[in-house]
Amino acid sequence: MELRFTEEERAFRQEVREFIDRNLPAATRERMESGRTPTKEMVVQWQRTLNAKGWAVPHWPVEWGGTGWSPIKRFILQEEIQQTPAPLPLGFNTNMCGPVIIAFGTEAQKKRFLPRMANLDDWWCQGFSEPGAGSDLASLKCAAKRVGDYYIVNGQKTWTTLAQYADWIFLLVRTNPNAAKQQEGISFLLVDMKSPGITVRPIITIDGAHEVNEVFFDDVKVPVENLVGTENRGWDCAKFLLSNERTGQARVGASKERIRRLKLIASQAPGGGRPIIEDPRFRERLTEVEVQLKALEITTLRVLATEQKNLGQRKPNPASSILKIRGTELQQAISELFVLAAGPYGLAGADPGADRLNEPEIVPDWAALAQPTYFNWRKQSIYGGSNEIQKNIMAKAFLGL
Amino acid sequence: MDFDLTEEQRLLQDSVARLLADRYKFEQRKAYMKTPEGWSREIWSAYAELGLLALPFAEAEGGYGGGAEETMIVAEQMGRALTLEPWLPTVVLGGGFLRHGASAEQRSALVPKIARGEMLLAFAHTEAQSRYDLHDVATTAKRDGDGWVLNGRKVVVIHGDSAHRLVVTARTAGGQRDLKGVGVFLVDASAPGVSRRGFTAVDGHRAAEVTLEGVRVGPEAVLGNPEDGLPLVDRVVDEAIAALAAEAVGAMEAVHGLTLEYLKTRKQFGRPIGSFQALQHRAAEMMVALEEARSMAMLGAMMAEEEDATERRRQMRAVKLQVGRSARFVGQQAIQLHGGIAMTMEYAAGHYFKRLTAIDTMFGDAEHHLNALATGGGLITAAAA
Numbered sequence A: 001m002e003l004r005f006t007e008e009e010r011a012f013r014q015e016v017r018e019f020i021d022r023n024l025p026a027a028t029r030e031r032m033e034s035g036r037t038p039t040k041e042m043v044v045q046w047q048r049t050l051n052a053k054g055w056a057v058p059h060w061p062v063e064w065g066g067t068g069w070s071p072i073k074r075f076i077l078q079e080e081i082q083q084t085p086a087p088l089p090l091g092f093n094t095n096m097c098g099p100v101i102i103a104f105g106t107e108a109q110k111k112r113f114l115p116r117m118a119n120l121d122d123w124w125c126q127g128f129s130e131p132g133a134g135s136d137l138a139s140l141k142c143a144a145k146r147v148g149d150y151y152i153v154n155g156q157k158t159w160t161t162l163a164q165y166a167d168w169i170f171l172l173v174r175t176n177p178n179a180a181k182q183q184e185g186i187s188f189l190l191v192d193m194k195s196p197g198i199t200v201r202p203i204i205t206i207d208g209a210h211e212v213n214e215v216f217f218d219d220v221k222v223p224v225e226n227l228v229g230t231e232n233r234g235w236d237c238a239k240f241l242l243s244n245e246r247t248g249q250a251r252v253g254a255s256k257e258r259i260r261r262l263k264l265i266a267s268q269a270p271g272g273g274r275p276i277i278e279d280p281r282f283r284e285r286l287t288e289v290e291v292q293l294k295a296l297e298i299t300t301l302r303v304l305a306t307e308q309k310n311l312g313q314r315k316p317n318p319a320s321s322i323l324k325i326r327g328t329e330l331q332q333a334i335s336e337l338f339v340l341a342a343g344p345y346g347l348a349g350a351d352p353g354a355d356r357l358n359e360p361e362i363v364p365d366w367a368a369l370a371q372p373t374y375f376n377w378r379k380q381s382i383y384g385g386s387n388e389i390q391k392n393i394m395a396k397a398f399l400g401l
Numbered sequence B: 001m002d003f004d005l006t007e008e009q010r011l012l013q014d015s016v017a018r019l020l021a022d023r024y025k026f027e028q029r030k031a032y033m034k035t036p037e038g039w040s041r042e043i044w045s046a047y048a049e050l051g052l053l054a055l056p057f058a059e060a061e062g063g064y065g066g067g068a069e070e071t072m073i074v075a076e077q078m079g080r081a082l083t084l085e086p087w088l089p090t091v092v093l094g095g096g097f098l099r100h101g102a103s104a105e106q107r108s109a110l111v112p113k114i115a116r117g118e119m120l121l122a123f124a125h126t127e128a129q130s131r132y133d134l135h136d137v138a139t140t141a142k143r144d145g146d147g148w149v150l151n152g153r154k155v156v157v158i159h160g161d162s163a164h165r166l167v168v169t170a171r172t173a174g175g176q177r178d179l180k181g182v183g184v185f186l187v188d189a190s191a192p193g194v195s196r197r198g199f200t201a202v203d204g205h206r207a208a209e210v211t212l213e214g215v216r217v218g219p220e221a222v223l224g225n226p227e228d229g230l231p232l233v234d235r236v237v238d239e240a241i242a243a244l245a246a247e248a249v250g251a252m253e254a255v256h257g258l259t260l261e262y263l264k265t266r267k268q269f270g271r272p273i274g275s276f277q278a279l280q281h282r283a284a285e286m287m288v289a290l291e292e293a294r295s296m297a298m299l300g301a302m303m304a305e306e307e308d309a310t311e312r313r314r315q316m317r318a319v320k321l322q323v324g325r326s327a328r329f330v331g332q333q334a335i336q337l338h339g340g341i342a343m344t345m346e347y348a349a350g351h352y353f354k355r356l357t358a359i360d361t362m363f364g365d366a367e368h369h370l371n372a373l374a375t376g377g378g379l380i381t382a383a384a385a
Helices: A007-023 A026-033 A040-053 A071-083 A091-104 A107-118 A234-250 A252-266 A280-309 A319-347 A365-381 A387-397 B007-023 B026-034 B041-050 B068-081 B087-101 B104-116 B230-265 B277-303 B309-343 B348-360 B366-375
Strands: A124-127 A143-147 A150-157 A168-174 A186-192 A198-204 A210-223 B121-124 B140-144 B147-158 B165-171 B182-188 B194-200 B206-217
Touching (some): A007 A071, A026 A040, A071 A252, A071 A280, A091 A107, A168 A234, A252 A280, A319 A365, A319 A387, A319 B277, A387 B277, B007 B041, B026 B348, B068 B087, B068 B277, B087 B121, B121 B147, B140 B165, B165 B206, B230 B309, B277 B309
Parallel strands (some): A124 A168
Antiparallel strands (some): A143 A150, B147 B206
């Protein structure tokens, strides 16, 4: 047993840190330090910088731009990016659709899509949820009918994150409405967002941000070569994708960065004649989060070390549910501590996506963002398979209940 | 980064697991508990044969040469079986004081006896007023020629009733709560002036109240620096916290397993109660808490050997805090998911619950360490201004 990083791993961390310091635009860093979401241009610029270095998709096979690194080394890169803070490579491209195409796609699909995904030449979005299909995703209705060399897609997707930026969408569609089990009539399609018949309508969430959308499909023609895997076997792709999604949700590095920032803020923010960090109740709540985060960090490394041993296996790891549950709970707890630190200042909230937070500045940026971020982060225990669904998964896969 | 055991460690784990599976079933444990001593001398001899009593001592001194990982492995298995023997006080605590505070002569006199199972030790530190503060010591040690005279009362000395030697903290200088001026003394339990009242603690382990009245010890009784023994105490206690964390993980794992079995077999409303989602989610939450504790027990094993005392203390507080939280949660859920049966002395779940509760209250409960850790600035450094 050796829980310390090796000399080589520590040297790599230093290399990453120096690379980020040299190459990350100051405007991106400043925007993210203040707690705002990066702009589309910032995300694209930074992913291309990482890709030029060969670091955008380290977990992909080497022939498609991967590095062949150990999971621990990949963890270090991700953690350093999050801790800076800098934008991570776009998850829809690199962790969701990319791995599905690698695992289930044709050579032609790989050649056509993967390099552009890695370089963020195409921005992808995810068309899974529907108004009637949330946790019960397999009940989805958005239909694709085969007509000649095309599928004709009709229906609606919702909660489509950043569809307003997207060039492509990966879709789960129903290709066989009469299948014995609803999971057996679903297919995985790649759709150009410029196709005629697609309408994107913003959903403004409770923080005031335009992050998610409804996407409507009205007789949208999709060439059959855009089917991934086998028709009516798209559920295999979906399950594979969702379990990949979960391991990223622990976001330990991002939480550490937020806690560092919070500690700085709380040592300056007033709290009854002294900085709020000196309030015993605030301090203890913060410390509890730090300790749980430490436990989550080690648990994440344990899961990664297991993955390292089982490399090449395409089985979802149920331990990823633990990471999802605790990772999201901790991020939510941290967002709540920012609200506590801001106190009444937090009432002057602003849209986290906006370029200017409050004009003219009434309260510090961090305080204006505290409540909107707290509102926004309630989503974390809902998306990617709600935390209750994760517990169902654990009960079935781990506990034999 | 490597979370696997070595081949040798796996053998150690297997041999302890086999011994306990064979000779420490719940019914056998009940029988040991009913004996006057409250634990099993035969099992103690079996530990000696396996080398468990020599575990942390250097091979050159007649020991097994194990480190914190080996301690973790053994403690975890003992936690699974809910063992009652004075292993922690003798080998981890007593052994720790000998390794870090005793002279080579003292060790050569005592280690072989400990290894053979002939010498039991206990750590007498808690006083009526001290709660978890290791520096809060009213017991006094006054110089007397080249030796010392000890006076005071120690309460809840775990396995203090059977110990041959007591490791006693006593104030050599300063006020009752000063950090400096605490000495550590190795006292013969049969020395004139030592009186003991044994009792069975809530978790089934034995304990004693120890009163010291004009107890004279020679200069060889001093462990470490008599004017500044607290760093030694902290170091040994940190090793004990790491061992307790591992023991708690073993106990949580066992009681979680017991609970899952029960959920699958107990039927109500015509079906196994494990088919009900409200219960499934509790079982899943128990697993999350268990895995958090397991991660922190691993951190504990790593930090037990950390030379930087401030960093070691800080991380060990985090370990004890998380383990305490997890232990309480898992214990409580195990009882709730079983229902009435777990409320009885006849059934194992309640005994796990009691031991897990005891572990939380040894060497600082979760709230104690939370308070100390929070006051000390937590684990993560603030961003630069």
